[in-house]
Amino acid sequence: MLLIGLLWHSTSSDNLGVGALTESQIAIIRQAAVRAGVEVKFRVFGTTGGMNYFAGDLQLETGVPISIKRTLAGISPFPSQIGQCDVVFDIGEGDSFTDIYGMARLRMQVFAKSVALLKGRPLVLSPQTIGPFERPVSRLMAHAVIRRCRRVFARDGLSFGYLREHGLTAHADEVVDVAFRLPFQRPQRSAGERLQVGINVSGLLYNGGYTGANELGLSLDYTAMTRQMIERLLARGDCDVWLVPHVLAHDLPVEDDYLVSQRLQQDYPALRLAPRFGSPSEAKSFISGMDFFTGARMHACIAAFSSGVPVVPLAYSRKFNGLFTALEYPHYGDCKAATTEQILDLVFKGLEQRAELKQAVDRGNAIADIKLRRYEDFVEQTLRNLRGKTTVA
Numbered sequence: 001m002l003l004i005g006l007l008w009h010s011t012s013s014d015n016l017g018v019g020a021l022t023e024s025q026i027a028i029i030r031q032a033a034v035r036a037g038v039e040v041k042f043r044v045f046g047t048t049g050g051m052n053y054f055a056g057d058l059q060l061e062t063g064v065p066i067s068i069k070r071t072l073a074g075i076s077p078f079p080s081q082i083g084q085c086d087v088v089f090d091i092g093e094g095d096s097f098t099d100i101y102g103m104a105r106l107r108m109q110v111f112a113k114s115v116a117l118l119k120g121r122p123l124v125l126s127p128q129t130i131g132p133f134e135r136p137v138s139r140l141m142a143h144a145v146i147r148r149c150r151r152v153f154a155r156d157g158l159s160f161g162y163l164r165e166h167g168l169t170a171h172a173d174e175v176v177d178v179a180f181r182l183p184f185q186r187p188q189r190s191a192g193e194r195l196q197v198g199i200n201v202s203g204l205l206y207n208g209g210y211t212g213a214n215e216l217g218l219s220l221d222y223t224a225m226t227r228q229m230i231e232r233l234l235a236r237g238d239c240d241v242w243l244v245p246h247v248l249a250h251d252l253p254v255e256d257d258y259l260v261s262q263r264l265q266q267d268y269p270a271l272r273l274a275p276r277f278g279s280p281s282e283a284k285s286f287i288s289g290m291d292f293f294t295g296a297r298m299h300a301c302i303a304a305f306s307s308g309v310p311v312v313p314l315a316y317s318r319k320f321n322g323l324f325t326a327l328e329y330p331h332y333g334d335c336k337a338a339t340t341e342q343i344l345d346l347v348f349k350g351l352e353q354r355a356e357l358k359q360a361v362d363r364g365n366a367i368a369d370i371k372l373r374r375y376e377d378f379v380e381q382t383l384r385n386l387r388g389k390t391t392v393a
Contacts, residue, residue: 005085017299156322200295
């Protein structure tokens with residue numbers, strides 16, 4: 001049995017986007033293992049939260065927390081635990097391999113990758129956003145790691161363009177977010193049921209960012225725009241409007257979509273509030289029952305898109321732009337460039353033209369399928385090459 005290291009994944013994160021990456025990655029690797037004729041067990045290293053998506057799964061264990069200080073002091077088992085893995089797939093929490101969130105986070109990313117490399121483990125950067133690296137020291141650290149990886153997969157054209165610009169494409173490929181493979185079950189709908197519209201309200205954007213000072217650089221008042229959108233949707237009278245939280249950050253209120261959604265429902269009692277999901281697959285299953293969806297959490301939008309729901313994503317980061325451009329899907333709003341009225345026009349135009357958006361979603365999913373197959377083929381071949389090893393008894 002092969003021991004698969006999953007670096008910067010999480011089976012318990014309150015951010016269902018990070019969880020969606022983990023659930024999808026495990027599903028991809030398990031299917032590849034069946035095709036390769038090998039058995040696998042997983043060891044997960046990364047942040048933790050209050051959930052447990054894989055309760056009772058005996059083929060999955062949680063590694064020790066990653067600590068630079070404890071490792072350098074020689075008292076952390078992290079190097080030993082990651083050194084026992086036959087291969088390490090690092091997904092960087094989706095978009096953390098960058099310095100835009102600060103040097104502390106980037107140092108943790110580079111440190112953990114470096115330990116895997118120093119232990120001689122094959123390190124694969126699974127599909128993720130790569131960069132930007134705005135500081136020279138950031139580029140130096142990141143490029144040194146990228147050059148030593150067995151394979152690097154960018155999940156969008158902007159990330160792959162960065163790799164190309166810096167001569168880092170020798171062992172790289174552009175694919176798409178693994179969350180397009182997140183399992184789900186579509187709920188049954190009754191004939192003649194009212195139009196079901198889902199809105200994901202980002203707690204982080206609604207609260208003005210971590211500082212409340214718009215450090216994310218939005219070009220509009222997200223709070224005012226959200227309230228205007230809700231009021232216009234409710235005024236239509238022909239649809240049920242659902243608030244669909246996707247980050248359930250109990251210990252970080254500024255990030256918590258659910259807390260903001262509860263407050264909005266108090267202000268607008270006609271709104272409906274989705275249940276507090278227990279896993280990313282549960283969230284995607286709920287979203288797949290919508291007739292139209294819009295939101296500012298990327299993986300909530302991917303859940304809609306990959307389940308065939310017409311969606312208008314509301315971007316606050318280049319990760320949105322790169323992904324949906326690569327899928328030839330222009331129906332997204334850029335909250336760092338557009339005005340409130342431009343965003344609202346886009347959303348309500350999308351609502352009226354759901355059939356057209358559905359066709360574009362279907363075309364985009366076909367593109368995503370082709371791209372992801374290249375990653376899945378690589379995973380299968382990697383497992384075939386490792387077949388015969390017996391790291392795990």
